[in-house]
Structure formats: structure tokens, C-alpha cells
Amino acid sequence: MNYCRDLKKIVKGKVAFNEPLSRHTTFRIGGPAKAWVEPADVEDLKNILKLISKNKIPFFVIGEGSNLLVRDKGFNGIALKLNSSFFNDVKINKGYILAGSGVKIAKLIDFARKKSLSGCEFLSGIPGSVGGALVMNAGARPNSIFNNDYKSIGELVKEARVMDAGGRIKILKRSQLKFGYRSSNLSKYIVLDAKLKLKPGKRVEIERNVSDFLRYKKDTQDSNWRNAGCVFKNPSIATQDNFSARSISAGYLIDSSGLKRYRVGGAVISGKHANFILNEKNAKAKDVINLIRFVQKKIKDKFNINLELELKIV
Ligand SMILES: Cc1cc2nc3c(=O)[nH]c(=O)nc-3n(C[C@H](O)[C@H](O)[C@H](O)COP(=O)(O)OP(=O)(O)OC[C@H]3O[C@@H](n4cnc5c(N)ncnc54)[C@H](O)[C@@H]3O)c2cc1C
Structure with missing residues (x-):
């Protein structure tokens, strides 16, 4: 099945073939993806999904690759990375933080810190993207053998904008979102962006929280x-x-x-x-x-x- 020529024709963003996925995972392990595609924006993503569906091409979304093991034989399909500036924006929108799925967690935390918004410091040191963190319901727990007191990103989400495999955009409200332990119902979709609710805080306290979490990570990992x-x-x-x-x-x-x-x-x-x-x-x-x-x-x-x-x- 040769869809590679069509990809080159239709995609506005970046396309590469035989891309070593070891370059895109924190493990630095894994064979190549037949095609690597970075859609320029939502329209581009929609057109790519049309091609995927028409040709029944296997695909998956990769964030920062910090929770992934790619097999040595690689992936015989398309790896989609929402990495363009369109998916990398973070801003304040009607009292919420609106973060694109490609935004790195470190950038999200820094943005919140600069705006004196508190509540996401527990994500410090997690080397993922907003999209990957939402799908995985990334979180942290205090150091103890028995402890159910998890704090997870799902608690902060007001709504998420997603695209389904048919290219339809949906806004999932809080009541439609299901977050579990390292899981969420967002894994059925491509996450585009999310609105997060944080609370006003003192910048110096936020900075102390961030350094406490980073020190804890450094001491234990x-x-x-x-x-x-x-x-x-x-x-x-x-x-x-x-x-x-x-x-x-x-x-x-x-x-x-x-x-x-x-x-x-x-x-x-x-x-x-x-x-x-x-x-x-x-x-x-x-x-x-x-x-x-x-x-x-x-x-x-x-x-x-x-x-x-x-x-x-x-
Ligand atoms: C040193 C280190 C420390 C870590 N500490 C923690 C920790 O404290 N807590 C924690 O929870 N995790 C931790 N992790 C694991 C990992 O960082 C998190 O799970 C993170 O949220 C994964 O994000 P990612 O962008 O790297 O996703 P990836 O690893 O790229 O992908 C993870 C899953 O999400 C899917 N996905 C990614 N983006 C999207 C999208 N936009 N739409 C749909 N699906 C998508 C992928 O297909 C895949 O199934 C750690 C990892 C490392 C290497």
C-alpha cells in the first residue's frame, strides 16, 4: 500500500518517511515508523485522517514519547505528532488555562507560575505533553508504600477538545470525561487541547512547590x-x-x-x-x-x- 506519495501531496505540515522512533521516545529505543506526520493545524489533521480511513492505514499519536516502548521492528503505519505551533499554544481563556495538546508539561507549569496560578505544580518533572498527560491521567503521589492519595491532571480539566477517527471535532465537558488511575476515556480520541482550572496563588509558594516536587523526583528517580x-x-x-x-x-x-x-x-x-x-x-x-x-x-x-x-x- 503506497500512501506515502498522497501524504506528501495533502499534508501542509511536516512529513518524513522511515523515521526512527528511537529519536522520539525518552527510552531512545524503537524501530522506524513508515511515515511520521506533524499536521500543521486541525484542517490538516482532518485531511490526514480521511486518507488514513480511506486506505485503512494503522496510526497512533505520539506525545513526548515518555511513556512509550516502540518495538524493534518499528511501526508499519503513520505516527502522528501534534507538534506544530498550532498545537503548542498556551493562554488564558475566560479564567481557564487553554493548553494545546503538544504543549510540554514543563511549559504549562512555567506559564501557570508566571500567571501566579497554582494547582499543577505536582506535575513537575513529568517529561510529557499535555495530550499524553491527559490520556494517561498523569499524576504524582507522595512517597509511601501504601497510599491512595493521588493527584492527577484529570482533576484540573474543565473540558477537552478532541477529534475522532472520522475527523469530527467534539468538546467533552467535565461530566463526559472519565479519568482513572493512569487512564482516561480520552484514549479513544485525538486530544487537540484542554481547558484547565487553576486557582490564584502566590508566585513564591508556587515556585517552592515546583522545586519541592523536582527535588523529590531527583532524590527518588x-x-x-x-x-x-x-x-x-x-x-x-x-x-x-x-x-x-x-x-x-x-x-x-x-x-x-x-x-x-x-x-x-x-x-x-x-x-x-x-x-x-x-x-x-x-x-x-x-x-x-x-x-x-x-x-x-x-x-x-x-x-x-x-x-x-x-x-x-x-
Ligand atoms: C523520568 C520520567 C518520570 C515520569 N514521572 C511520571 C509521574 O510522576 N507521573 C506520571 O503519571 N507519569 C510519569 N512519567 C510517564 C510519562 O511522562 C507520562 O505518562 C506522560 O503523561 C506521557 O506523556 P507523553 O506526551 O510523553 O505521552 P506518550 O508517551 O507520547 O504517549 C502516551 C499515550 O498517550 C497517547 N497520546 C499522546 N498524545 C496524545 C494525543 N494528543 N491524543 C491522543 N492520544 C495521545 C499515546 O498514543 C500513548 O498511548 C514519567 C516518565 C519519565 C520518563
Whole structure:
């Protein structure tokens, strides 16, 4: 199926072929996408989706690639990146922050800080985009083995503008949005932008919050190795009374199984944060996947707990 010539003809934004996806993921792992497309604006995106639908081309949206493992064989379809200036705008709109899906989380936090708006500091140090953070319902939790007190970006969303696979734009109001633990119903769509509700705050306090979160990340996570953040979701386990469930840290389970620094090829479990896998020595996706399977088996055997992936594999 040769849709590449048509793509070149119709797309106003950037198009590349055989683009190594290792360049676009924080893991720095992954084979090429047959086509890499950066739509110039919403109209462009709509036309691309028409071509995708007409030719039944596989596609996926990539944000900052900070929660993604791309397989070594790459992706035989189109990787869509909402990276043009159109999708990278952040501004105040009727008392809300309106952020394009391509806006980096760091830029969003800095914008809020400059406007003395508080409430998104907990996202500090998350190397994603607004679109990726919304789909994943990115968040942070205080350092503790048992803790359900998550703060997630979903709590801030007033509405999100999305496009469906047919190119139709919809505005999803708060009541239509469903955010779960590292999941949301936005994953069915392409997120275009979102309105976020923050509250007025003191700039000096906002800055202190940001540096506290960044220091916590620096103390607990490897910053100098290629990784994709937490690999597994924290599982829910039944409490002794069996009436409720609470979440236990996947990192704690992996650490207490003695798996810190366990290695498969170039992929190794972090010695600092056992829920991180590091690409230390030019790891292949295959190494990471084999390490994931090994950890899942160990945790199942030792604790009878199934570790679910937080990481997305393409
Ligand atoms: C060092 C490090 C620390 C991290 N710390 C945290 C943390 O504290 N908390 C946390 O929650 N996560 C954390 N992460 C994981 C990751 O940064 C978040 O999940 C982030 O929100 C992913 O955003 P992204 O733009 O990189 O998305 P990607 O990884 O590119 O994509 C993630 C998913 O979102 C989809 N997607 C992306 N953009 C769109 C869009 N516009 N429309 C539709 N679908 C889209 C993709 O198809 C994919 O399924 C960390 C990662 C790293 C590397």
C-alpha cells in the first residue's frame, strides 16, 4: 500500500518517511515508523485522517514519547505528532488555562507560575505533553508504600477538545470525561487541547512547590538514564477485612523480590526506583519486554499479584 506519495501531496505540515522512533521516545529505543506526520493545524489533521480511513492505514499519536516502548521492528503505519505551533499554544481563556495538546508539561507549569496560578505544580518533572498527560491521567503521589492519595491532571480539566477517527471535532465537558488511575476515556480520541482550572496563588509558594516536587523526583528517580518512568501500575490489593482495596507500590514489590539492578541485555531495573527500567547499554525493545515478563512472573510467583503495564507498547 503506497500512501506515502498522497501524504506528501495533502499534508501542509511536516512529513518524513522511515523515521526512527528511537529519536522520539525518552527510552531512545524503537524501530522506524513508515511515515511520521506533524499536521500543521486541525484542517490538516482532518485531511490526514480521511486518507488514513480511506486506505485503512494503522496510526497512533505520539506525545513526548515518555511513556512509550516502540518495538524493534518499528511501526508499519503513520505516527502522528501534534507538534506544530498550532498545537503548542498556551493562554488564558475566560479564567481557564487553554493548553494545546503538544504543549510540554514543563511549559504549562512555567506559564501557570508566571500567571501566579497554582494547582499543577505536582506535575513537575513529568517529561510529557499535555495530550499524553491527559490520556494517561498523569499524576504524582507522595512517597509511601501504601497510599491512595493521588493527584492527577484529570482533576484540573474543565473540558477537552478532541477529534475522532472520522475527523469530527467534539468538546467533552467535565461530566463526559472519565479519568482513572493512569487512564482516561480520552484514549479513544485525538486530544487537540484542554481547558484547565487553576486557582490564584502566590508566585513564591508556587515556585517552592515546583522545586519541592523536582527535588523529590531527583532524590527518588534516575535522571541520567534513558527510561519511560514507571513501567507497572501500582496494583490494588484486598485489605484484611476484604471489604476494600488499597494500592501497593509496584516498586516496593519489585525491590523486595531482590530485583534492583537485575539485567536483561542492555535493559536493567533501576537501583534507585525499582519500577523504572533503564536503557543502559543500547537496549533493544526485546530486552525490555523480556525483563518485563521476568518481573511479572517473579511477582506472580512470590506475591500472587499480577503487575499490569503502565507503559504503552507500540
Ligand atoms: C523520568 C520520567 C518520570 C515520569 N514521572 C511520571 C509521574 O510522576 N507521573 C506520571 O503519571 N507519569 C510519569 N512519567 C510517564 C510519562 O511522562 C507520562 O505518562 C506522560 O503523561 C506521557 O506523556 P507523553 O506526551 O510523553 O505521552 P506518550 O508517551 O507520547 O504517549 C502516551 C499515550 O498517550 C497517547 N497520546 C499522546 N498524545 C496524545 C494525543 N494528543 N491524543 C491522543 N492520544 C495521545 C499515546 O498514543 C500513548 O498511548 C514519567 C516518565 C519519565 C520518563
